[in-house]
Amino acid sequence: MTTLSIFDQNQPETARTVTENPSEIQELLEKHGVRFEQWPTRELPAGASHEDILAAYRDEVAELKAECGFQTADVVSLNPDNPQKEAFRQKFLDEHIHREDEVRFFVRGQGLFYLHFGDQVFAILCQKNDLISVPDGTRHWFDMGPEPEFTCIRLFSNPDGWVADFTGEDIAGRLPRYEALAGAAE
Template identity: 30%
Template sequence: MATLLFDDGREATAAEIEAIARAHRIVVEHRPVPAALAETLARPLLDDTSAATVLDALPPRPEFPSRDLIVLHPDRPDNEQLATKFENWHRHAGDEIRHILDGAGIFGVIVDGQRADLHVGPGDFIVVPAGLEHNFRLTAARRIKAVRYLSDAEGWSAEFTGRAA
């Protein structure tokens, strides 16, 4: 289950996470990863066929007609380049929706003027609403597999804000 840590080191309670998420229109849910995907998701990298198998095992979301699977792993040659790009603070014209299937990451958000880190792992489903400034960082393991749901390709383009990482 997702946890929320503030810059001062304090961890938010479940009730605080729910209240903060509601106030900022962030969706944080837990949707278990199908057990049938365990063997496929255990692989460091996935080819197109394996990625399609993963996507086919998850129910489509009609409100988000486009989806893909992002796989970041130390064995991926451009892993650090991609990870660094996501670390820059940005916002999107559309919602950013992620279902974490394997690995872990950290969504940084600004909550009431204070930076907070939402730590996500397998089964966490998060929606960062359009216009909310955020970033994404990998944990020390440097790996994650997540479904990205998109309402349209244009809404996905990042507008970088210039806030220091």
């Protein structure tokens, strides 16, 4: 189940607020300019190619491109048997920003976005059916866990794809990781 936990950056050991209510999650994130929606997913075969996934969501992707000016869309998928899973996890674990909105639609599995607003950190465990759009310039990081299992459609304004500017802050290392928060949601 999708879960939002809100932490005080100065007391990161315990969340002050936790909710599983989608409309409350949407409302809390919207106050910070974050788009959160739950879309119906399509039934796809286990071995669906990235092209098949994009074709299945062609209309939704086209609508987001037209609405937000995105130029490209792709699919990222990771499974626990990927030999580079630890390197992929590490790539996204430090706080960073982008010069464009970061948009992800979870077709399968789950991942944890951390959004840093002032002295608060919002940790949203996104799951299948969740669309999240993190506004450009928002300090954030992503944790896919030690045994990643997800497939997401990503949209980009920049044709170069994922480009991050790391903040150099150590906040990501002070908050509970995926293992603690994803386990709490089950």
